[in-house]
Structure formats: C-alpha cells, structure tokens
Amino acid sequence: ALFAFVFMGAEKAKPAAKPAAEPIRAKIGVISIITGQGAAYGEAITNGIKLARDEVNAKGEVLVDLKIEDSSGKQEQALAAAQKLINSEQVVAIIGPTLSNEMMVAGPEANASGVPIMGTSTTAKGITQIGKYVFRNALPESQAIPASIGKAVKKHNIRKVALLYGNDDVFTKSGFDTMKEVSGKLKLNILTIETFQKGQADYKAQLTKIASLKPDAVFCSALYNEGGVILAQARKMGLKVPFVGGNGFNSPKVIEIAKDAAEGLTVATPWFGESNDPKVKGFVAKYEKAYGKKPDQFAAQAYDAFHIMANALKAAGIADRAKLRDSLAATKNFQGVLGKFSFDAERDVVMSPIVLIVKGGKFTIFN
C-alpha cells in the first residue's frame, strides 16, 4: 500500500502564462480546522473565504479554484495538508492554517517550496519571520492589546489588575505576554496571574480567587468560547469589574454566550461588525444570509485575506507563486472590511485597531 501511495503520480503543474484578456485562473489552497477541537474557528474562516471566493469569481477577472483541507488542529495534519496542496494540488498560494502552532510547521514547508502562505488567525510572535513567503493579515495581539488596555485604564482609572489566560494555547498565551508587558509599562499592580486550560467548564476557582483580591479590572486573554463562559461565571459570582480582552474575545458569540454578562467587555480589534461602513454592512448581510449567523473576526479576517490574495493575483497578472509573493508583499492600503490594510516590510500587518466595548448587547466604539 505504501508503495502505491508514494508512486501515485502528482498532477502536472498548470501551465503558467495566459493571455492578458482572459481571466486569471488560480488554484488556492486553504488549511483549516474542520474536525476536532477548534473547528468553531476553522468554520468561520472557511465560511469567510468561500464568501469572498464567490464574490471574486463572480466578477470574473480572477477565477479561483479553492482546495480546502482539514488539519484537525494538529500539526502533522497541517503539514501533510500543506504538502498535499503544494505538491499534489499545485496551488499557487495557501490561506491558513488556523493555529499559530500549525503555521510553525506548515509555514517553513511552504516557504521552502516557494509558495506564498497567509495566516488569517495566526497571531503569535515570529510567524512572518519564518521566511519571505509567509504572510499574515491577522492583527497580532501585540498591536491590539495595548490599545484596549490603554483606553480602559484611562477611563476606569485602573491601578490593580488580575490577569487570566489560557496557558496551553499559543494564541491566548501570546496575548497574555502582551498584557503583562503593557501592565508593566503602565505601572499597574498585578495582583495575581491565573490560568485555565482549553475546554475547561468550570472557572469558579480562579474567579473566586480573583474576586477575593478585589482588582480594578481583569485582563483576560481567551478565545471567545472560553471567554464568554468566563465572563458569565464571573458576573454570576459577583465579580463586577471591567474585563479587558484580547483579539480572540471579539466575537458576537461572546454576547450570545454571556448575554448580559458581556456588558462592559473591552476589546481592541480591527474588526467592528456594527460599523456603518457600507463594505462591512454588505459583508455582514451576505454572511448572515449564507450561513445564518453573524460573522466574527475570524470570518472577517479570512474574507479580507482572500480578497487581498485575489487582488495580488490580479496585480501579478499570472498565477505564479513567486510573482504572487512579490505582488502580495507590495499590498498597500487595501480597503477591506477590517479597514485599511498594508503589509510591512516583514509581511506583517499594518493596521490600526479600534477599541470596542459591549454596550446594550452590542459591540460599540469605546470612547
């Protein structure tokens, strides 16, 4: 069986050059979490990408064939998926994978093979440093969190804080690192640092401890799934102080999960779903129509990522990996649902986050 498998012929690479008038045909790979833990995020991401794909293909200048592969949130699977996309599917570029961990494994492979790869949710440190073919359009926590903490501290006159984060996840861990750093810079008194683990159901022990220390605010680095529950349990047990969250907290799901308890949650993010920007409104409406729920930041980032990719393809004029990389790297002032977007010299995000606060069951601009 092994032999047959290895010797199965790979598809021939697509002929590269095309006459200018014809649409550019490209195969783009997506690595996302479809099964297993974390599939909630993967689902939003694939939804966002598919929506953007339909828009782009409808326009007809660029015709994209999506190849979506599941990673189950596992590094080996992400790597295998990347190899499959790069070598069997011969894609011109990859969007994904979902987790920073997975990118740490898939990124180097894509980079070595000269395939542009763009993370839409990989916010950990060191992602784009993997190599010059690695991009991301996810605003790293190191940019988002200082903004939200800064505003919250000023407004609520915060002096003493408690930190709470998921310590077994790269995303929440790097968010926490930033929170700690910013707290230090702002000379805040850190009363305690508490952690939780993925999939935990009960946060009462940590919250009781935090409550007993009477902080002015809780800085919480969590993804919305855990975050929403934490908020709800905190409020229920009478911990009423403001919560400042990371990027991952920014999802309508938080409000859905925590209901009233979400009031006062402050997050910084490029994604503001309640914005009056027609682009955003249009996206939200389409997304809701297609999938029956509101898009969150993961969906929005993936949606923008696809459009950035398509634009770069158009600019490159040809579905060629190296050319696409160069035109991607040159992306400046792209106007997406996340606002104005550019890559910096390190292929990392240049974007200014907005600070949001939950009020009346909605995210609103913090002021």
Next chain:
Amino acid sequence: MFLEQLINGVTLGSIYAIVALGYTLVFGVLDIINMAHGEIFMFGAFVGMLIVSKAGAPLPVAFLGAVVVTAAMGLLLERFALRPLRGRPGASHLASLISTIGVSILLENIAHKIFGSGNHLFETSFAEIRFEVGPVTIYLVQVVILLISLLLMTGLALWLARTRAGKALRATAENLETAGLLGVDTNRMITATVVIASAMGGVAGVLVGMAFNYINNQIGLSMGLKGLAIIIFGGMGSVYGAMAGGLILGLSETFVVAYGSSGYRDAIAFVAIIVILLIKPQGLFGQAHAEARR
C-alpha cells in the same frame, strides 16, 4: 474566600464523582474502561440543554430526557460495541477498550456535526436560586448536586452489596461462564449495568449544565479524563472510592488554584493518582484480589 472555594470544590467534586461512578460500575462488571462514557455524558448534557434552554421545559423533564437518551445510547453501545467482543477467542480486554474508544470518537464527531463546537448556554431559572449564608453565596444547584451524588452513591452501594441482582452483578463481573452456570443471565446483567452507568452519565451531564451554565462537545473528554483518574484514585469498582475520589479531586483542584498555581490544576488529578497508587496500588478503597498462588 476559603468557604467559597470549599463550596466550589465540593460542587465540582460531586460532579466528578457521578461521572466516575459510571466508569466504576462498568469497570467493576466488565473489566472494561468504557472510554465512551465521557461522550455519553456529554450527550446527556446536550439533551438536557435542548430540553431546558431550547424547548423551555422544566428541569425534571430534562433529567428524564437525558436519562432516556443516554440509557438508549448505553444499550446500543453494549449491543453493538461490547457484546460482539465478549468471549471471543483472541479478544483481549484491550479490544473492548479500543472499541469503546472508537465509539467515543464517533460520538464526539457526531456531536460536533449536530451541535457544532461552540459553547451552548444551559439556562434554567433554577440555577439562579441562591441564598446568602453570612458572607457566602450558595446556589441551590450546588446543594442539589451534592445531594444527588450522595443519593446515587449510597443507592448504588447498597444495591450492589445487598440485593440479589447486585450479587449477580458481582458474580458476572468475576466470571461470565461461572455466573451463567449459576443461572445468571449475564447478557442482561451486563446490558443493565451499561445502561445504568450511561443513565448516570446523563444525570451528570444535566448537573454540569446546571452548575456551570455552559456545555460544549469537549466536556466529555475533560470530564471523562478526570473521571478515569478518580476511579483509579478511589479504587476500581469501588463506589465509595469514586465518591471520595471525586470530592478529594474537586477540592484539591480548587485549592490548588486558590492557594497555589492554577497552571497545574489539570495535572493535580494525575499527581494525586500517581501518589496514591505508589502508596496503595489498588487505590484508596480498592481491594487486592486474593490471588492464591497455586
């Protein structure tokens, strides 16, 4: 804070205990660790959630619904994943372990298909009833959970030790062929056990929903792992062991967070079992089998 943490710990521990009881029962009779128990428990929680939050029906209906569904799942599990292996030549006890692992993977992914992977709100007005005792707030739910777990434990312990069926169950547990030759319908006994254990999982699922207000398709795994640790800690097949182990674990997890480092919260269960096993290899309440070496 101490009192509040104590209450947190006891609540968590009671739930652990009920989950562990389900494992213990099946292990005691079949010598099998039912790896699908956590997932059955998770389905119980979801059924309860659908009934309470989505259909708005009262809690007792949720318990009933969860018990019915999980019991049915237990029945199917026994019928299709355990019975065909029983007494098969060459079937090691590992085979049934793997078969239940297969079921657990199946159930987890089915749950994912049906319910998605996010958190679901488990909303009951009952869960809001609380009273203040001095400086501490106690939720009625917390008291109820403790009571239910104590009730299930004593009921089960008495049933096993005193009743005819209980004895038949223990005979079945020890030797299928012999029990059969003594007139015990072993298949029925085993089915009953798996069904009862699963139904208890259903009860535990609803309790988790009530206690923490949220459920997702991963709780089966995290609670299941704890349940496993507890039965080892308390001694396989021991009902009291499951109860004591659950409470000890719930309390130690809570107090590790309260007075130590929350980073080791999940590890504490396993540190505890490693320590206890080194002192008493059969677990806290486990009995060494009289192995006559002849």
Next chain:
Amino acid sequence: MSGLLSLHEIGKTFGGLSALSGISFEVRQGEIVGVIGPNGAGKTTLFNVITALFPPTGGEVRCDGKRISGLPPHAIAKRGISRTFQNIRLFSTMSVEENVMVGRHCRSGAGVWRGVLRTRGQRREERGIRGKTRELLELVGLSDADPERTAGSLPYGHQRRLEIARALAAEPRLLLLDEPAAGMNDAETQEMFLLIKRIQSLGVTILLIEHDMSLVMKACDRLVVFNFGRMIAEGAPAAIRDDPRVIEAYLGAAEGDDDA
C-alpha cells in the same frame, strides 16, 4: 552433613489465619519426600514459601546449609529449586517447545545485545537450549507432540508433563511437584510414577505433594504429614500408613477396601 533442603520453624499467616507454623524438616540429596495432608493443611503454601512466591512470616529455608529465604524467586530457581503448580500454570499461548526453553532461562546468559546481534556465543547457547529442550520433551514423553503447538491446547495430562519438563529445564537439584497425578486415572498415574522415578534416577531430589495414596506410597522414600499448618507426623510410608493420627486426620478408613 545437613540435607539439600532444610526448613527451620517455618511459619506463614494470612491475616489472622495461620497456614503454616513451626515446620521443620530436611530433605536429603536423592530422596523423594512426600508431603501429604488434608485439604487446606498448608502443603501448597509450603511450596510457595520455599520458592519465595510468598515470604514466610517466620523461620528460614536453607539450601545446602545456606539461607535462601529472602531471596527473590528467580534466584531460588538459580540455586536449583524448581516447581510445578497445583493448577497448571503453563504459558498457554506459547508453543510447547518455548515453554521448556523459558525454563532454561536461569541456565543461560545472553542478554539484549548478544541476542540481537546473534553473536556466535549466543547462537551456540540457543542451540544448546534447543537440544536440552528436545531431550527433556523426550524424557517426559512429549517428543511426539508437535513442538509448534500451543501449550494451552494440549490435553491435560500432557500439560502436566510439559510443566515438569519446564521445571527440569532449570536443571534443578530439588524438584517440587504439586499434585502431579491429580485428575489422572490409575493407568495415567502409573505412568506419572514411572516418570517421577526416572527423574529421581537422574539425580534430582523430589518433594512431592499428592493425594493419590497409591502413588505416594510407591514413590516416596519418606513422608511428612501436615494438618492445620503443622507437621503431625514424619517417617517411612509404611509407618505413616498405620499412624492413627494420620488415619484420623487424612487417610480415613477408605483405604481399607483397596484392591477389591
């Protein structure tokens, strides 16, 4: 000169139950000593104590005058004491041949590396083990049995013989046999008797637990009788047969109508 095996005030209790107390006797080189007594008298327990499967609660066991109680079971096997079990304990899914080869463990020495590298010495040793195995299978009368057959699928009587072959593979000076003729009819018992005698003729000393009196009386040079964990008599078979204490506790009058 002290005997091959000597027991001094051996005691063993299980919880409150005293299974053995104050057991002292000697087994001399070359004899066959029978251990008899009612069910639950402590005979098997004595074997377990000698082979260190149970630590004694009192007293000591000596082999060649050197204390062996306290040594682990495998060390005792190495000193030359092997046994069979009352409930046959073969490695049931291993082949007939392998069972005997396992018994040879303490008389061979190739470890992991020599085994994997198949050094010359290791290969010679393996050949030796196989040769000895064939020899023993022949001795116990299993040379016709398919050596590839799993031990568990053998008929009961053959399993008994195989277990003896396994014990002999360790080249014991003292062989402990726990009811080797149990479940055998008179004809089969007779064959077992011949086997025991053959083993004795090879210079192996034997301690024999058996309830089949005809075998015991024929085979043994000397008997010790246990009751309730104590030794109640010791002596030549003929004397024991007429000892009223033994008749009362163990033999009963049933033997009277022998050879009807």
Next chain:
Amino acid sequence: MLEVRGVDTYYGNIRALKEVSIDVPGGSVVAIIGANGAGKSTLMKTIAGALPQRSGTVSFLGEMITGLASHEIVRRGVALVPEGRSILSRMTVRENLEMGAFTRRDGKKTARDMDRVMERFPVLKQRAGQLGGSLSGGEQQMLAIARALMSAPKLLLLDEPTLGLAPLVVADIFAIIREVNAAGTTLLLVEQNVKQAMKVSSYTYVMETGKIVLSGPSRELLQEPRIKASYLGKA
C-alpha cells in the same frame, strides 16, 4: 431424563466431540470415564450450555434444551460443577453459596439448605466470611459442589468432583453422591477415580478422543478387560 443425541462440539476447527449420544435415566447415577483429553469436560459443558454445539440435540425432561443459554438450562434444574471449580474468588464463601441458589425463589427452603450444606461441609462453615479465592484447592472443590447443591438441581453434572481432594474427603464425596442421589437427584458424573465412580453408578460410558467407545451397566464393565487395562492401571 437427559437425552444427548449425536452432539458435535468444536473448539475453533478442532472437533472435540464426535456424534456423542448418551442417556441419563431419572433417578440414576451415570458415570463417564475416559483418558485425559477424551472430551468429557467438553460434553459436560455442552450439556450445561456453556459451549455451543454444532449439531445434535440435547433434551431434558422431554424438552429440547439444545442451544439454550446456560442460565436458561440452570433454571430448568441442571447444575454443573465444572472442572477446575471456578468458584467466585472475589466473593465470600457464603456469597458463593448464595449465588448457587440464585435461581431459587423459595427463601425459607434455601435458608434451610444453606444450613444443611454448611453442616455437610464444616470447613465451609468455618470459612464462611473468607474470600473464595483464598481457599485451598480442596476447599474450593468442596465449595463448588456445595454451591451446586444449593440450587437444588434435578440433574447434577459433576466434572471430576474429587480432583485434588484428600482421601478422607474423596470417600466423603462419594458418600454425598449416594446421598444426594438417594434424595432424588439424578447425577451425571465424570471421574478419574474410575473404580469408585463405577461403584456408585449404575451405567457407565467410556469416551476416547471425542467418541463414546464403550458403554454398559457399570457392574459389567468393571469386569471388562479393556477397562481394567487402560483405566484401572492393571496391565
């Protein structure tokens, strides 16, 4: 009472019973003898429903019990004392005996039987609270027989009941067999203690390699030279 007709039983591909037919008339003691590995235990287990047969029929009291599960057969009044005792080692001696009476619903009579059994086997009385697994080999054998008696069977199948028992007890067991039979229980007995077995039984079957090779009234067979040669050790 019991009729076995043309029964074949297999272990995997090994045919352990080859068209075995026997009859056990009500109220009698029937013995089965044969060398090790002849298939005696296999036959007993097949009758008791612990092994599935491939072909042939078993009927008990005129009713077909072929293919019934063992607990069904027990309920009809057949009890097996299996070879190797198989007592429940994690249950106490008393619980073992109680399990013997599992199919019975007559509480009072059961209690009386319990006392009787305990008297019959004083060792068991002494060790009533001890775990079955810690008994000596012979004690376990007594427990297994006692347990079977607790079910007040109509037909008692005994597979080598004297295996490993002290001579005194062996005599006892045969006394019990006579007694139980006198009290109305039919017995099918597998024994290596050929002489004794044939003495208590009225009819004897001889098995060899899965087949019944010889049968007849026990008294007659005792004189048969073939029997003398191969089972009584008088070559």
Next chain:
Amino acid sequence: MEWLNPYHLQVASFMLINAILGVSIFITLSTGQLSLGNAGFMSIGAYAAALLSTQHQVPIPVGILAGSLLAGAVGILVGIPSLRLSGVYLAIATLGFGEVLRAVLINWESLTGGAVGVAAIPQMGRVILSMARDGGFSPESIGLRNNQFISLSVFLVLLLCTLLSAAFFLRLSRTRVGRAYTAIKLDESAAEAAGIPVTYYKVLAFSQGALLSGFAGALFAHTTSFVSPGDFTYHRAVEILVFAVFGGSEHLLGPVFGAAFLTLLPEALRAISEYRYILYGILLVLMMVFRPQGVIDPALLRRFRRSPKETAA
C-alpha cells in the same frame, strides 16, 4: 522524477514515526504492561532534541541520541515504581505521568517556551540538503527538485530508523530475552518461579519502550521543525495504543501495520474530511468486532510463512 511527490513522502514519514511509536508500545505490552505514557516519553525525546539543537547547536544525530537516552532513563525511573501496578491502574497512572509532564512543559516557560513551543528546529531534510550542497552535490543532478530531495531524505532516514528499530526488537523477540518477556506477560509468578528475574525484565522493557518513544519524538521534532506541548496530549497516548491493538498486539508487525494504516486512513479520507473521524470511529468498532485480535496475529503470519526457515534457525 516528477512522480516523487513530497506530500506522499510526508505522509509516509509520519507513518514511519508512528510505526516506531507502535513498536515502542508493543515492547512494554509484550511484558504485559499497558503503558499509556508513551506520549510523555515522546515529548521528552522531542524536547531534548529540539532544545539541544536550537539552543546548544548540538548536531542532530547527537541530539536524537541524547533525547532517546534521556527518555529511556526517565523510563527506568518511572518503570520502577510502576512495577507495583498492573492492568488499567498502570495504564491510567502512566497516562497521568504524561499529563503531568505536559503540564510541566506548559508551565516551565523559561526552558520550554510554554505553550508557544520550540520553533525553528533544524529540519533533517533541509540540513541534509545544505550538507549535500556544501559537499558539492546538487539534487538537480539526479533530477530532483529541492523539496523532493528534502522529503525524500527525511523519508529515507526515517525508513532506516524504523527498519532498524523494528528489526532490533523483532530479533530480540526471538531470543532468550524475548521469551522471558512473553513468559512474564502470560503468567508473572510462573515466570518468576521458572527463574526469570521479572522485575529486571519489566523495567527493562518499560525503559526500552520509553527510549523508543523518545527516539520517535526526537525524529518527530526534526521532521516537523516545531514542537509544542499540544503534540503530546492524551490523544496521542491513546492513538499509540490504538495502533497496537488495531494492528494486533501479539506480534511486532501488528503495531507497525496499525500505525501505518491508521496514519494513512485520515489522509486517504481527506475527500470527505468532515466525516472522516466519524468513519474512523466506526472502523475501530467494526475492526474490534470482527477481528478483536487485530489485523496481524501470529496465526496469520504462520499462514504466510509456511516455509520452516524461521523456526529452524
């Protein structure tokens, strides 16, 4: 050489690493000890190799060796107290050991980087490529693209490692030591009475299993070039056991086959990715129902190996 697809080689590489893990659990199982600590030992090997090569610039083979030996040494430390345990007690306790170890990896940030893991571990294939280039060899000369060459060299290295480990333990199983293992598995006190130092062999097998897990872990680190605590969870431990039981735990080739097959399966089912784990679950149940002894068992092998060559040796 277009047919040489790095994707297929990648999957094959993971099959090989998992095969080594399958062998590792088989060894402990072959003495009747059910250890679920192999994911933990794997993490020791992986982290040791990763940290040695990233922070101390230790050459890859040395790092792999050191990682394996460290795992083996820890195996001895864990194996000795584990002697008191058996069956599921041992399984859960060793599973616990793995979970505790993972908590340590997460919390001991100064050494392990916590949840973020260790990145930029030199990847075997790329190192081999650069060494080849330094030596004046270019993959193009044999008609290979760079990434083909990288994947191929990883695959070949792993193939060699797998063959060596499998051959080692296959040979071992046919020696005096192997027989002792089996005897212990079948009946411990009978083995003891037959003169086998049970304690010694149980610890030996346990640490051999640990060592081999560590070896697989170290290879894993240099294959994926990244390790994090998330790689060594409960799931991994159970997966390794599934390899062994699915493939057959009575013969060394069973776990090897199980690992290869079950690694390949989800890949082959990519087309129906949403349902693949549902199918995987169903397959496990069906397999156990219809072939509880696993795919490969000694009876099957005997049928294949009719020639008496092996037995006469």
